[in-house]
Amino acid sequence: MTALRTIAGLSARLAAREVSAVELARDTLDRIARLDPALNAFVTVDADGAMAQARAADEARAKGAAGPLAGVPIAHKDVLMTAGLKTTCGSRMLGNFVAPYDAHVVEGLKRAGTVLVGKTNMDEFAMGSSNETSAFGPVKNPWNPACVPGGSSGGSAAAVAARLVPGATGTDTGGSIRQPASLTGICGLKPTYGIASRYGLIAFASSLDTPGPFAQTAEDCALLLNAMAGHDARDSTSLDRPVEDYTRTLRAPAGAKPLGGLRIGLPKEYFGAGNDPEVAAAIEAALAEFRRLGATTVDITLPTVKLSVPVYYVIAPAEASSNLSRFDGVRYGHRAARYDDLADMYRKTRAEGFGAEVKRRILVGTYVLSHGYYDAYYLKAQKVRRLIANDFARAWGECDVIMGPTAPSPAFRFGDKTDDPVQMYLNDIFTIAANLTGAPALSMPCGFTGGGLPIGLQIQGDYFAESLILNVAHRFQQATDWHARAPAMATGA
């Protein structure tokens, strides 16, 4: 088989009746059964549901009432509620939780006719950068099973990288779409905060959580985003904006210099000595390609961005400590088997239900919000968050997009960073700022290490610049083939 198995390609074959949605669903379930035992990307596979949705998609296509995504198999990160299906959040706390309703983005992709084949593994409550905090065991990187797939959306990323599904959803609070996309050699987009509703997304840090798509190409991300975006009154932070077709700019004809006039900002803070040399070389080569495509590069500075990690590790745990207080063993989820009284039930339920990293973050958040420390930590972090946003606002006067590595290193080995949470947190040094500002950012593959691990390039834009970012990535992918490479396990090579 070819290494590319894109949504756009499958959509064309479905439209031409070369393949049916039922055949695709069967093939997808078969690939998952064969390949996923080595990956652990799926927590739940819903074969019966997938076949029923596939039959419905074939009927819709036969009636001529189907959009481009009808019959396309996808998977959802297990943080997104799916009515009637287990939604575990990678946690023992929700190990048997069956969602009573669909998340907004799940509804959108269902309405578009996608075929949901299952729910993907993730770091517990989306807290982690390696998938090692999942209560259901880590996901393996399809390029090298000794390496992590990144996190927290590691299951979705690995499933797309291994060509189990052509697209999947993720959520990104500090890099949880882009960093695993980088480490597994696929595309992942974190849209502008407020573009895609958080309704039915089990909350981690509400001011940062953003749903977004994973796929092999920027074009496929645009197709998925079309079905995920849109106003939703059930999320008070959902933005009411005119509906946009994110594929429109991609279809525009382009000459030899399709990116002529594009100014790429290169923050000196993204190109420091901390980057792995192979990552640095791949990014330089990608920038050379962008110049061939007509873009110019300009050196910029984001002086406060280095403080993204400490700001994030105040704000995100603070919001998490509040959001996760709902897990108390009363209304849903795990309840301890033995306890003395109500307070003891809460304490034991939470001690048993949450893993070490989640507990750590709840404790950090509890502390920074506790009496006497609020101003010194939480308010201080919100002020530095403003300074970081100001850095970007200034930069947009000098450039149209900002580029650099998505992560300072390629995929690391299991266990390498588990004893040192701060080292783990620093893996998100380049991704966190886009969550703090709320502006969009994408990761796409731009090279490989000598050892065969993928390297990701991050493209950041100003608020609502999704179309521009996707177009920039698309033009690069039309001129290169990094995105078409698949791990040996996926091609049977």
Add this chain to the structure above:
Amino acid sequence: MTLSLDDVRRIAHLARIDVDAQAVSEVHAKLEAIFAMINELQAVDTSGVEPMSHAQDVVLPLREDKVTETDRHADYQRVAPAVEDGLYLVPRVVE
């Protein structure tokens, strides 16, 4: 500032999470490392800076004061650990 073992016990109590006696010092060591990183913020001059609580400076939307939800308590209680007659059961609080 540094975090004491008593601080760890106090926040564990506030967060309603049992941390057993042997684990306190290990949790403490990890939290100390995290706070050492977070404390970099104290060196930044933020005088006159407006705190940023949200990505977009938008006013929270208002809606009409009318019931829009349907009654789904049976669905929602299906996932509860213990219910009876439509009520959530918890250990006795008042003797």
